[in-house]
Amino acid sequence: MQIDLYGGFGEKGRTSVGISTSDTRILLDVGIKVGAMGRDYYPAIDVAAIASLDAVFVSHAHEDHIGGLSWLLSCGFHGLIFMTHETRGEADGMLAQYADPSHVRDYPIDRCRVKLFTPGETLRVGPLKILTGRSGHVVGGVWFHVDDGEHQAVYCADVTPGSSVFVMDPVPRCDLIVLDTSYAADSISGLQRRTEIENWIAAHPSGCLLPVPASGKPLEIMAILTGKFAIHQAMRQPISTQILAENAFAPSTQELLRQRLERAVDWSDGDPFPDCPLLTVDGMGSAGPSVEAIRRAAAQGLPILLTGHIPDHTPARRCYDEARATWIRLPTHPTRDENVAIWNAASSPYALGHSCPHSGLRDLQHFLPKLDVTAVTGDHLEI
Known part of the structure; x- marks a missing residue:
């Protein structure tokens, strides 16, 4: 072979x-x-x-x-x-x-x-x-x-x-x-990282931006968000479809995510930023709604939390290098x-x-x- x-x-x-x-x-x-x-x-x-x-x-x-x-x-x-x-x-x-x-x-x-x-x-x-x-x-x-x-x-x-x-x-x-x-x-557990992210979000009660990929991580983040949060309106249907998948989820998680998606606030390009965490696609700001959302958030001083890989020559990397974004890895x-x-x-x-x-x-x-x-x-x- x-x-x-x-x-x-x-x-x-x-x-x-x-x-x-x-x-x-x-x-x-x-x-x-x-x-x-x-x-x-x-x-x-x-x-x-x-x-x-x-x-x-x-x-x-x-x-x-x-x-x-x-x-x-x-x-x-x-x-x-x-x-x-x-x-x-x-x-x-x-x-x-x-x-x-x-x-x-x-x-x-x-x-x-x-x-x-x-x-x-x-x-x-x-x-x-x-x-x-x-x-x-x-x-x-x-x-x-x-x-x-x-x-x-x-x-x-x-x-x-x-x-x-x-x-x-x-x-x-x-x-x-x-x-x-x-x-x-890296030996830091997912539980410890999730706690760090939860604490960071709680420290920014007036709103923040969380750029995420289109699949996987949005559901991981939603499992952390116990309070009010918003999603880009284009994410609702794809996330809903993901939640319907059979045999993919840990026990009781599927219903929890369904309930949290149901109460999520829709947000569209050009809308004022909400007074709660906002999820947009994608995590690097290289494509999708995050391109404009990251640009606006950086210009307005809205806290930005990056939770994944941030390659060179991407908007997410520039914001991080300029200290306009925080990075906490969500495993x-x-x-x-x-x-x-x-x-x-x-x-x-x-x-x-x-x-x-x-x-x-x-x-x-x-x-x-x-x-x-x-x-x-x-x-x-x-x-």
């Missing part, structure tokens, strides 16, 4: 892993890298090789995992596209924000080539058997376990073992695991101890880490002795 590292190794963004046997080639995720330009915006797969791919498997509909799908189609990809029902429902909206508009227009997703599945299903392409499981990261998000009959590899994609909202399924044993190392060796990826637990459960295999610089991987290696801290995008290996 050959493993090709096409994006996300030694860097954050354009997450993409290739797996191939003598006669079958698949791609796990095809993300983009926010803040990058030109060819570096997309996975580092040889364009000439794209036509020979048999299938692409999309773990979830965040831009760093699906944003390059229209580009892949424009480069001659003619294989199958595997994704969950929820990911398919969010794919077009995400591509509209992050893909080249000409690619979206000229290379739409062909529904005849899309194979929808439910987390937990076993999929097959040629000799490859692909197990799936809930990631705990977003509704419809999954990890993949690929078995060629001799060797097994796990690609975690983005997982959240400590989510207070979603459920993550245990990862099976394997020979190689690609861990979500977005937080490197939607594994902490140090959670990654150690995932690795141990998978039988302590050889490990790679995606979405993390090498300095962070070296810190994490003290706790994961089989973690490769040298792999970079463009590398290839065999198991």
Whole structure:
């Protein structure tokens, strides 16, 4: 089994892993890298090789995992596209924000080539058997376990073992695991971070702006917001759809979120900022309503709380660098101890880490002795 590292190794963004046997080639995720330009915006797969791919498997509909799908189609990809029902429902909206508009227009997703599945299903392409499981990261998000009959590899994609909202399924044993190392060796628990965010919001009772991604984190934030809050009006229907998903949520969480969405105040572009927390899409201010909302909030001195990744060359990063925004990470990826637990459960295999610089991987290696801290995008290996 050959493993090709096409994006996300030694860097954050354009997450993409290739797996191939003598006669079958698949791609796990095809993300983009926010803040990058030109060819570096997309996975580092040889364009000439794209036509020979048999299938692409999309773990979830965040831009760093699906944003390059229209580009892949424009480069001659003619294989199958595997994704969950929820990911398919969010794919077009995400591509509209992050893909080249000409690619979206000229290379739409062909529904005849899309194979929808439910987390937990076993999929097959040629000799490859692909197990799936809930990631705990977003509704419809999954990890993949690929078995060629001799060797097994796990690609975690983005997982959240400590989510207070979603459920993550245990990862099976394997020979190689690609861990979500977005937080490197950060050991601060989700509970502690949620308490910090709750306290920060309580300290700003006159209102604040919370930019968030379109899926996953809005529900994590809503679980924290016990008082009045507002959402951009365009978020209501997508969030409502996410809450309806079956088998994605921790016990009693689904009804709690439904009740909180019901009492959320709608807010539209151009409206005065409300006297309560306001959620807008997206978390980096690179697309969607957050572009204008962050600009206005910074100009008016409205407190801004960033809770996720803030890449260089984004409005969120500029606000943070200028001390116009506060950053408190709300864990939607594994902490140090959670990654150690995932690795141990998978039988302590050889490990790679995606979405993390090498300095962070070296810190994490003290706790994961089989973690490769040298792999970079463009590398290839065999198991």
